[in-house]
Amino acid sequence: MSDVEIIKTACRNCHGSCVADVYLKNGKIIKIKPDKNSPLSRGRMCPKGLSGIELVYHPDRLKYPMKRVGKRGEGKWQRISWDEAYDIICDNINEITEKYGREAIAVGHGTGRHHMNQVIRFANTLGTPNWFEPGFAQCFFPRIAVAKMTIGEFMPCDYYSDVNPECIMVWGHNHIKSGHGGENMFLIGDAIKKGSKLIVVDPRRTELAEKADLWLQVRPGTDAALAMAVVNVIIEEELYDKEFVEKWTYGFEELKQRAKEYPPKKVSEITWVPEEQIIQAARMFRAAKPGMMEWGLALEHTCNCVQAVRAVGLIPILTGNIDVPGGWVEGMKLIDPPSKNLDRLPLEQQYKRLGFGEYNLLTALDAPNPGSHIPTILEAMKTGEPYPIKGLLLFGNNGLLSIADTKNTYEAYMANDFICCMDLFMTPTAEISDIVLPAASWLELNEIIGYPAYSANTVLVQKQIVRTHECKSDEEVFCELSKRLGLDWGADKPEDIYNQQLKVTEKRYPEYKGIDFDKMKELNYISVPIEYRKYEKSGFKTRTGKAELYCTQLGAWGYDPLPYYVEPPETVYSQPELAKEYPLTLTTGGRSIYFFCTENRQMPSLRGKHPFPLVEIHPDTAKKHGIEDGDWVYIETPRGRITQKAKVTDGIDPRVINCEYGWWYPEVKTPDHGLWESNANVLTPMSGPYDPAMGTYL
Structure with missing residues (x-):
């Protein structure tokens, strides 16, 4: 293969940066392989990146203005x-x-x-x-913005030190199959193989939930309440890192009073998560140190997203897992x-x-x-x-x-x-x-x-x-x-x-x-090597120089500086009359490893493995409606109706269905390309209320 040139580049078929070896012959790409020496993906790539040749030379690419x-x-x-x-x-x-x-x-x-x-x-x-x-x-950006206000920087998980996390809490994220950082699907798997305990918070029994030591099957949209109940247990049972909290946090007493409003028994009724599991999650995460929090965009799909993100983000802070090997780490910039x-x-x-x-x-x-x-x-x-x-x-x-x-x-x-x-x-x-x-x-x-x-x-x-x-x-x-x-x-x-x-x-x-x-x-x-505990030299880049349990920036803007929960605007509890006509809770968080957002549905190697959009339905719900696995079914809300293919599974609550996001049909040659057929956002609202600080809808 002396006439073949191998060029290294970074794959950006998602937000990640897996390094690829691209084989070029006579000016044409003939093969793509993962770079074995990549500092991030370490010799792995997902199917999306490996389909790059199909993307470059696809006959339906836009070719000219x-x-x-x-x-x-x-x-x-x-x-x-x-x-x-x-x-x-x-x-x-x-x-x-x-x-x-x-x-x-x-x-x-x-x-x-x-x-x-x-x-x-x-x-x-x-x-x-x-x-x-x-x-x-x-x-993603609500997490970034909240992290900046709370701990001065958005801090990713540290998979690169010699210290393996003792426990990983994955909240609303299934990055074995989806997510913005493609290499993380491999890195979390490596950590689990090395012995990390796994707690998964998700309405669905995802691939990660299947591997979990503890799965909290939360009701969609109630994450803020669940997180505050975990915070309640951490504080009431004095599971928090006392030295870190005393020296490096601001507003502990105020948070302690707010957390009293979220005892596990009460929150269990809100979230459908058993009280004993809430307590177990708090104890399990604190007992294993270091611990890291992997959080996903599910937290941000509510009109209370800032406070939901704030509440979840307090768990690694209270347990002292900030800028330590195997925890959250501040970047080297x-x-x-x-x-x-x-x-x-x-x-x-x-x-x-x-x-x-x-x-x-x-x-x-x-x-x-x-x-x-x-x-x-x-x-x-x-x-x-x-x-x-x-x-x-x-x-x-x-x-x-x-x-x-x-x-x-x-x-x-x-x-x-x-x-x-x-x-x-x-x-x-x-x-x-x-x-x-x-x-x-x-x-x-x-x-x-x-x-x-x-x-x-x-x-x-x-x-x-x-x-x-x-x-x-x-x-x-x-x-x-x-x-x-x-x-x-x-x-x-x-x-x-x-x-x-x-x-x-x-x-x-x-x-x-x-x-x-x-x-x-x-x-x-x-x-460059990561330096840890950088806050010990110069403090946190916040208004107080500390990790802010009580967020002074939110307070200065006139918003509540402490996390709280509000019931989402369209649920069986907030709109019982509407629930008579629409009794099921819909979540549109389903993703596939073969697609990224609305992309890749033209790629033969990817679409061939996942040809149709899937809606997950519990067997009891399916039986009630005469639905069998593989049937095309209608999904309807007050905004409209779409159709997806039924995936009957006991990995979802009978009161919940999950449909996949981002579906259109490039092969449909009408100008709308099937926009209205299976697109989950035909169903979703934008009319408000909106998150007070971020303006988030849903």
Whole structure:
């Protein structure tokens, strides 16, 4: 194979960064294998990454820019040049901003991969405060924001030290099959094999729950109550780390009083988790040290998500599992994210951010990453209140599937005067656009990655190995649009930004003096050893310098500084009359290892293993309704009805069903590509109430 070149790059088919060996022959990728020496994935990759060849050379990839020539959503397109596409985009941006102001342009991105910070940078440079991402207030970022307020940093789990965690508590997460960090599916398995005890909190008997020493089958949406009951036991039985709590936490007495409101017996009735299991979980996690908490986005899919996340996050804090080997660890910050150019966005524009003054953790000037409130953006599109949104620029944003209440989202998107969508494939969202741009895949672009996210203990490089058709990276498009619009983007090409980022590496770590993107391409990845208990030198990066059990930032904004539980707005308890017609509790948390959000359903090797969406139904419920395993069934809520295939299993409560998220049918050749058939968000609400601090819906 002397004529075959092997190139290392980082896979970004999810938010993770598994290192891949890519085999190139005559300019074409012929094989992808995991890199045995990867500091993160350690020689493993999931099926999504291994299907990269199918992604790059898929015949249905968007290949060149196109403009709509029929009615919007009619599916009639004409190929155009990049120059013409840029001209049309710039003309529409200028026309809308002249009539309505820069704030009338909304900029949306999808999952938080290579282009996330660059999209925010482009919005700020453009002068609009209204950027958004479908999961921003209900997927991952609430955990990041809450962690920053509580312990100063988002701290990932430490799978990389010589100390194996004695116990892992997995809350609303099934990362053996799904999740934003792909390598974690392997690392948690390694830890379990080495002897880690496992506690799983989930309404479903997931693959991880099958392996658990203790499974708490929680009622969907009641996580805050359950977590506060665990906190109650930890405090009342004095299971907390007394030295750490006394020296390094703020607000213990206030938390102690609040926790008294959540005794296990009372919470058992709320959550459906037996009282003795709640007590056992608290004792088990404290007895095993170190312990780590793996928490998932299920916590963030409620209108009380901030307090749910706060409550769960207090468990490792009280037990002293912060910045210790085998616990949660603060990152080494080998690199910083690229500048978001917030200084380019005038203060008067920041005050116009939709949701500003209401949801401070999301929109305030001192929020960790100020963004706009999606329900308010959609309302502005539909009604022009509080001011009109007339233009929509989308980058990897399949919002018709990934935003709640699809009918409402569709109506709002359609109300725009101009929509531009950049993506890998012609998605249902791209189909209602005016201009469609072909995006480069993870094997077709250059990028620098600090990983884990917000920690950057490792820096990896993503390389442009091939480039198909006329595809471009999002970053290239932002550079060119900025030039044509006369904006101060701050870089002539994407690599300039990566070199700016690496200046931080050079400054913080002198051993990497002279590092730049070209050098990184030679090195492939760099890492530094993790230092522990960094708070002992300089305290926590919070307002008090301590881990805040009582959150002073929330208090300063006028929100409750202590966690609490509220009953979700649509349950058998909060709406008993509605429950007569809709007696089952629906959760839409189901994921598959073969897909990521709404992606990958075109890939033969992946779709072949999971061809249809599945709804999990308990045997008793199935029998009551005459349903057998494998039947196509209707699932209905007050918003609409979809169909998925029944998976009859005793791994779910008879009062609950779980349907899979993100389903559309690329093989359906009508312009909506089956958008309305199996899409879980046809069923979900967005009408409020919203989380007081974050604006989260559901």
